[in-house]
Amino acid sequence: MITEKVQQVVDAWASARGLTELPACRLERPADEAHGDYATPLCLQLARAAGKPPRVLAEDLRAWLVADPELADLVEKVEVAGPGFLNFTLGQKAYAKVMTDLLAQGEEVGRGERRPHPRVNLEFVSVNPNGPLHVGHGRYAAYGDSLYRLLVFSGAEVSTEYYINDYGRQMDRFGRSIAARYAQSLGVDLPVPEDGYFGEYVKDIAAVLRDEVGDQYLPVLREVAESLAQGQSDAEPRSSAVGGTAVGAELEQEEEAEEEETAGLPSEWPSDSAVEEAVTFFRTRGCELMLKSIREELAAFGVEFDCWFSETTLHTSGRLQQVVERLLASGEAYYKGDAVWLRTSARGDDKDRVLIRRNGRPTYFAADIAYHEDKLERGFEHLINIWGADHHGYVPRMMAAVEILAGRPGVLEVIIGQLVNLMEEGETRQMSTRRGEMVTLAELIEAIGVDAARFFLVMRSHDQTLDLDLGLARRQSQENPVYYVQYAHARIASIIRNAPPDLVAAVGGDPQVYASPYERNLIKRLDSFSWVVQEAAARRAPHRLAAYAQDLAADFHVFYKHCRVIGAPPLLASSRLALCLVTKRVIARCLDLLGVSAPDSM
RNA sequence: GCGCCUGUAGCUCAGUCGGAUAGAGCAACGGACUUCUAAUCCGUGGGCCGCAGGUUCGAAUCCUGCCAGGCGCGCCA
Numbered sequence: 001m002i003t004e005k006v007q008q009v010v011d012a013w014a015s016a017r018g019l020t021e022l023p024a025c026r027l028e029r030p031a032d033e034a035h036g037d038y039a040t041p042l043c044l045q046l047a048r049a050a051g052k053p054p055r056v057l058a059e060d061l062r063a064w065l066v067a068d069p070e071l072a073d074l075v076e077k078v079e080v081a082g083p084g085f086l087n088f089t090l091g092q093k094a095y096a097k098v099m100t101d102l103l104a105q106g107e108e109v110g111r112g113e114r115r116p117h118p119r120v121n122l123e124f125v126s127v128n129p130n131g132p133l134h135v136g137h138g139r140y141a142a143y144g145d146s147l148y149r150l151l152v153f154s155g156a157e158v159s160t161e162y163y164i165n166d167y168g169r170q171m172d173r174f175g176r177s178i179a180a181r182y183a184q185s186l187g188v189d190l191p192v193p194e195d196g197y198f199g200e201y202v203k204d205i206a207a208v209l210r211d212e213v214g215d216q217y218l219p220v221l222r223e224v225a226e227s228l229a230q231g232q233s234d235a236e237p238r239s240s241a242v243g244g245t246a247v248g249a250e251l252e253q254e255e256e257a258e259e260e261e262t263a264g265l266p267s268e269w270p271s272d273s274a275v276e277e278a279v280t281f282f283r284t285r286g287c288e289l290m291l292k293s294i295r296e297e298l299a300a301f302g303v304e305f306d307c308w309f310s311e312t313t314l315h316t317s318g319r320l321q322q323v324v325e326r327l328l329a330s331g332e333a334y335y336k337g338d339a340v341w342l343r344t345s346a347r348g349d350d351k352d353r354v355l356i357r358r359n360g361r362p363t364y365f366a367a368d369i370a371y372h373e374d375k376l377e378r379g380f381e382h383l384i385n386i387w388g389a390d391h392h393g394y395v396p397r398m399m400a401a402v403e404i405l406a407g408r409p410g411v412l413e414v415i416i417g418q419l420v421n422l423m424e425e426g427e428t429r430q431m432s433t434r435r436g437e438m439v440t441l442a443e444l445i446e447a448i449g450v451d452a453a454r455f456f457l458v459m460r461s462h463d464q465t466l467d468l469d470l471g472l473a474r475r476q477s478q479e480n481p482v483y484y485v486q487y488a489h490a491r492i493a494s495i496i497r498n499a500p501p502d503l504v505a506a507v508g509g510d511p512q513v514y515a516s517p518y519e520r521n522l523i524k525r526l527d528s529f530s531w532v533v534q535e536a537a538a539r540r541a542p543h544r545l546a547a548y549a550q551d552l553a554a555d556f557h558v559f560y561k562h563c564r565v566i567g568a569p570p571l572l573a574s575s576r577l578a579l580c581l582v583t584k585r586v587i588a589r590c591l592d593l594l595g596v597s598a599p600d601s602m
Numbered sequence: 603g604c605g606c607c608u609g610u611a612g613c614u615c616a617g618u619c620g621g622a623u624a625g626a627g628c629a630a631c632g633g634a635c636u637u638c639u640a641a642u643c644c645g646u647g648g649g650c651c652g653c654a655g656g657u658u659c660g661a662a663u664c665c666u667g668c669c670a671g672g673c674g675c676g677c678c679a
Contacts, residue, residue: 026618028618028621029618030622031622031623031624031625032622032623035622039621039622041620041621041622041660044620044621044659044660045620045621047659048658048659053659054659081622082621082622083621083622083659083660084659085621085622128679165679167679168678168679169678169679170678170679171679337677338677339677341677350604350605350675353677354676354677355677356677357677358677359677361677363676363677363678363679364678364679367679388673389606389607389672389673389674390673390674391673391674392605392606392607392673392674392675393605393606393673393674393675394674395606396605416606416607416673418607418608418672418673419672419673421672459615459616460614460615460616461615461616463607463608464607464608464615465607465608465671465672465673467614476628478641479627479628479641481626481627481628483641484627484641484642486641487639487641487642488642490639490641491638491639491642492638493639494638494639495638495639496638497638498638499638528618531618532618535618539618539619543616544616544618547615547616547617547626550616550626550627551626554626557642557643558642558643558644560638560639560642560643561634561642561643561644562643564637564638565638566637566638567637567638580638601639602639602641
């Protein structure tokens, strides 16, 4: 509030002095209390352009600020300090005014003005439906969902989306793995393919499908098993690559690196129509079941999506072929060496990329282009994708592709989240969906609960790799800062419960008195909430909300220690209760934006 | 080799796109419950902001080079 007022006067002053190129007049909270409640280095920044010493500018501006009657009412004094800082000390009225303003905003305190444009599409998680969510995915789920809530609260129009990679060889392997477990459970020794999925969850899916179809697919799989037994002499074990730890990363992708392209099913399995049909069944149903479980797990984690988009539909609807044809027609794509390429190198990529392979099959990239075209056609004006750091090499080509589709740059924004480093009692632990070695999100939630897990996963910058030691997390969950914040909320709820009804009813109607530094610090913190929201949204940095919530809780706990509410003289009591009420609302909002509950008692 | 991210207290990390004496939590030590919830509060100790230059009134922040760690660089998905 003070910031806006000061900005007005500064603008007037600047235009009167003929100063343009004005940097934003930031009011900072100085570390040293001797420097007032707020300070700005504006004049230092302006000195060069103005051709005057900063202190001279500051004195001049100070005169303007002091002369403004409205500002003079709020600010006790303005001082020129140091090399040219302007320090503001707030007066009594400023605190009452801020509080009146915050109270009037009710539950919506801090919410930004609604901006219907640009319509934003936010895609995140998008885990392949061939295994359970692990904690790495959990980080993107927590981050993406908090970002979504934050963007909406800051005023943006946002829709969330999960892209289902339910097409391609990865899914075939998944289907064959389920088929093998299905056969095994019925007494047929059909081994899981070497490039298949070995996790226990595959057996669970197989058991469900066995209940669904009985032994319907057993004969055909028995034939497969016999055929494999005959020709197994040339099978050689593939070395098991061990990559980094993996969060959005799927190790299986590395392991297939040198593999030959094959059109249909992998070579070991006979490729007749009956086998294909069986595999299709297990793949399709397995994918559905896996997706269902992923969906339920995310919902339990507090994460829901507006749209679940299937990659397969891009292939079956013809959209993929159509977009490639359009790109060829416009000259953005071309034939070379029997393959179709896209001119991404003309738009910042290292080289052009293949859309349609020599063998006629489209690349994953081509499907992604069709997908993003679909997003644009659905009316989205800004596309945000959250990817793991292991996909950052893919960014330039996708940016180029969307630039071509949209006809202008800047439509696609890719946020790269760093990975989660899994540790077990200090030892690095490798993860692989294929081998079924992972710490699942469900495990983490079971160990420390949704609130602590979400807070932990989102409280650090997404640009920072995150170390997670499950054993340590379990032991230290009581130290999770989320409880510190929640406790402040519960304490306030308790005060409100214990307060006389007439006191609660009177809140907001009284003139307010805030004289102590504990009350004033809390008010200043609350006053900055809307700025924090806008800043966190603009920088795609929900972790700032976590930091803010901790600061706010700390300010409250100190206030609580020193300032009694119930039993204080009536005017003071209602003023303080108002402060409690606003604090409670802001804490609850912060926690909600982080997907964390705000309990009334602990 | 090239590209992206990171390097801040013993540990985990903030640091408001260049501001005043670099912050918090945990860990260590010492205090505070007869009062609205002690999951709290108060105090103490702890730092070549990876290293070296540069830009300027001013650098953890911007630029260059180096060092270290993570990730990536397919007609894989």
